[in-house]
Amino acid sequence: MTAQGAGPDLGPAADIAYQSIRLQILSGERPGGEWLREDELAAVLGVSRTPVREALRRLATEGLVTHEPNRGVQVHNWTIEDLQEVFGLRSLLEPWACAQAAARGQADLSALQDLADRMDATVDTPNPDFEALTDLNNRFHSTILAASGSRRVQSLVSSMVDVPLVWRTFSRYSPQELRRSLAHHHEMIDALRANDPAWAESIMRAHVQSAWTSTRRHAEKAAGTP
Amino acid sequence: MTAQGAGPDLGPAADIAYQSIRLQILSGERPGGEWLREDELAAVLGVSRTPVREALRRLATEGLVTHEPNRGVQVHNWTIEDLQEVFGLRSLLEPWACAQAAARGQADLSALQDLADRMDATVDTPNPDFEALTDLNNRFHSTILAASGSRRVQSLVSSMVDVPLVWRTFSRYSPQELRRSLAHHHEMIDALRANDPAWAESIMRAHVQSAWTSTRRHAEKAAGTP
DNA sequence: CATCCATTGATTCTATGCAATCTGGTTTCG
């Protein structure tokens, strides 16, 4: 379960629809290109079409699905160019947010430390739980974004961070990449504690860039063998 | 009339509702803090509540209104901190997009030249039409964003650029600021023509930052005398 | 007199029915 940081603030039924459809897409249950019919989703989820429509519109603004007027919505087909675009923006926004957080000095360092430690512990098991790892990672990044003091950048990034979740799963990381990623987290905490914006920004950028390299390699390999 | 670059892709009624409500907010007809009742808007606009709801949800994601569950939506009250946040993000995203456009070299230079020239002509009249100027300016920035090749950054910025329109009106610019702003536009075209990403990025950042300084001065003065 | 609770009014949220629109296949005409 990927606990989302920014609550959708919708009604109960619309919230159910949003969360369920989003999860079905992220889990790969609804592959790219598939048409999402309002009727079918409403029946499956046990709600009416109205909240389903709201959820779909929201997912469209987040880029998870594309909405064609009078046609319907289909789940977005992710190309390498899409991933490059998303990581390009993340590598711009997240470092900036991290620098802001360092400058303000209001980051919840103990929470970050806790999350980083728990990620260490999760990796140090025989069969790491990559879902739990992803969840902890999301919460780590969310906490930093929250500390930036900009609600806008928070919602902007959080709508992008889980988008390539199908690709950027930790299970594809090499042990070396995994260790490096966790080390980045600890270094970020140190940079924040030192109130050093430049440091915080740099290490976050390195973090995102390295993730992009891993993801690209994975995506290119997958594109070669469809 | 502020022609929006990215079409909302909604139905006819929902589109009408979106455009109308958005304009009423931007024009100041609906002041900050006012509650937007679905019934009243539907009656005024001559459509049903359903498309009005869609429009409101969209405006909420764009930050023009805030949506409180089971309470309704009210138009956002803009603080100086909000403006700072928006300009901070613009000064991050727009220069990046400009650099991307310069690197790709696919910008529609003739269109940009035309827009910049028309802005010059508009300013060179006895009583400049500031609305037309704002429209041309929006289209100039939109064109550059489109040339960046990233649809995401395009929609991200376009949802922020017209937000503080009540504040960032050219009518508050001094003649010197106005000339400088127009000069920036021409310099951007030169940088794009030279395929010089660093130059393009720098001049765009200067452009946004100078706009922020003008806006801040105006906003602070207005805050002092409510 | 202050506080708590119930009731009321207004508004959003959900459900459902109808109209508008698009796709695909069939027919008809040149």
Add this chain to the structure above:
DNA sequence: CGAAACCAGATTGCATAGAATCAATGGATG
């Protein structure tokens, strides 16, 4: 035989009615 018009099916878009929820008011009670 090819192409354009057309009809049928399905799906979205819109409208409206009922259900759920919240703030506010008034009265009862300690």
